[in-house]
Amino acid sequence: MIENCCICGKKVETIFKLPCIYPDNIGHYTQHIGICESCGLAFTQNPFTAQQLEDRYKNNSKYEYDSDDYYNIDIDEAYAKRCIRQKNFIDSNIDGDYSTILEIGAASGYNLSLYKDKEVLGVEPSKKNCILANKNYNVNMYNGMFSEYINENNCQKYDLIFLSHTLEHIVNPYEFIKQCRSICNKYIFIEVPTIDCQLVDELFAIFSDEHVNYFSLEGLTNMMNSLNFQLISSNIIHHSNVQIQLGYSVMSTLWKKTDENINKSIFIQSSKNLFQYYINSNNNKLPKIQSLINNIDDNEKLAIWGVGNHLAKLLANTDLCKKNIVKFYDSDVHKHSSTVFNKPIASFDESDIFEKRIDSILVATYSAQKTICKILDKHKNNCKIYCLYDL
Numbered sequence: 001m002i003e004n005c006c007i008c009g010k011k012v013e014t015i016f017k018l019p020c021i022y023p024d025n026i027g028h029y030t031q032h033i034g035i036c037e038s039c040g041l042a043f044t045q046n047p048f049t050a051q052q053l054e055d056r057y058k059n060n061s062k063y064e065y066d067s068d069d070y071y072n073i074d075i076d077e078a079y080a081k082r083c084i085r086q087k088n089f090i091d092s093n094i095d096g097d098y099s100t101i102l103e104i105g106a107a108s109g110y111n112l113s114l115y116k117d118k119e120v121l122g123v124e125p126s127k128k129n130c131i132l133a134n135k136n137y138n139v140n141m142y143n144g145m146f147s148e149y150i151n152e153n154n155c156q157k158y159d160l161i162f163l164s165h166t167l168e169h170i171v172n173p174y175e176f177i178k179q180c181r182s183i184c185n186k187y188i189f190i191e192v193p194t195i196d197c198q199l200v201d202e203l204f205a206i207f208s209d210e211h212v213n214y215f216s217l218e219g220l221t222n223m224m225n226s227l228n229f230q231l232i233s234s235n236i237i238h239h240s241n242v243q244i245q246l247g248y249s250v251m252s253t254l255w256k257k258t259d260e261n262i263n264k265s266i267f268i269q270s271s272k273n274l275f276q277y278y279i280n281s282n283n284n285k286l287p288k289i290q291s292l293i294n295n296i297d298d299n300e301k302l303a304i305w306g307v308g309n310h311l312a313k314l315l316a317n318t319d320l321c322k323k324n325i326v327k328f329y330d331s332d333v334h335k336h337s338s339t340v341f342n343k344p345i346a347s348f349d350e351s352d353i354f355e356k357r358i359d360s361i362l363v364a365t366y367s368a369q370k371t372i373c374k375i376l377d378k379h380k381n382n383c384k385i386y387c388l389y390d391l
Contacts, residue, residue: 001045005041013035018031018033024342042215053210093232094186094254150183187254193211205366229258237252289318293314301360366388
């Protein structure tokens with residue numbers, strides 16, 4: 001249990017406990033969310049171990065957006081749009097003032113391929129992603145964790161360190177940025193989910209087993225200022241124009257390295273107040289979701305499509321466990337070696353419908369609900385389809 005803030009060292013208060021039921025290799029897990037009232041940094045106090053997270057990112061990456069077997073074209077397209085948006089944000093603020101880039105958590109190389117006039121390197125734990133980066137984009141990659149890279153290559157410095165949806169996964173973000181500073185010549189770009197502007201849709205979407213940190217602008221600014229990074233620009237982005245609303249907005253920020261001490265900023269809304277509002281609004285959604293689950297007959301042979309964080313919250317916070325669940329589907333092949341309630345996770349098999357092995361399917365993912373419903377549309381006369389959200 002992490003009891004102290006990694007920035008100021010002060011003891012943190014637990015503001016929320018979120019029960020979850022994950023596949024059998026993890027099982028029951030209650031996530032403790034703590035927040036530092038001095039710094040505004042919110043984080044998981046009982047994260048999975050660094051080794052567990054490292055194994056997941058190296059061997060079970062779900063960020064292979066442009067691989068041949070990636071299943072969700074909506075997310076694939078949104079990822080490409082995101083990379084272009086981020087490049088425009090950077091160039092609008094520091095156009096021409098950087099020539100070398102290090103991206104930590106570089107996925108399969110598409111983002112770095114946009115910077116054709118720069119010297120680029122990606123650090124990426126997934127070996128498959130590194131192969132894709134070289135094959136598809138001729139992008140150089142270091143296969144491993146950032147801690148491994150910096151221990152082996154501690155002399156090379158870069159004008160721009162690029163962190164897109166990476167910092168929320170780091171157990172000690174303060175030490176991580178401190179290491180980044182040691183190889184940073186000028187700038188750090190950071191994009192993370194933010195609690196500052198809340199889209200109330202997917203149940204407790206911002207909380208995830210992989211997300212260790214939950215940033216507001218207050219928390220991120222206090223951490224970066226403490227390491228002598230000055231904010232150049234920030235922007236909050238909503239997902240209203242893409243297919244994958246995930247229940248939260250994201251925050252793009254650009255920081256300049258300085259040797260000057262920076263005075264602590266004062267924010268109108270504290271992180272603690274923002275989180276308390278978010279938690280209350282999500283608790284208010286539970287009765288509606290429970291009511292939808294109550295519509296499923298207890299005797300129906302129910303299949304569930306989507307075995308991720310969303311399902312983990314449903315299983316622990318509703319009566320879904322009491323239904324007659326006979327199958328679990330997921331399009332992510334990395335999950336097919338796992339089980340839920342001793343039932344294997346597999347790809348969707350339409351013969352389950354034709355041969356009456358199932359009576360109904362619950363779509364238990366928000367991000368892929370539209371994609372899955374398109375696939376199931378031709379089966380709706382032979383199988384009941386339950387969705388939890390109006391998209």
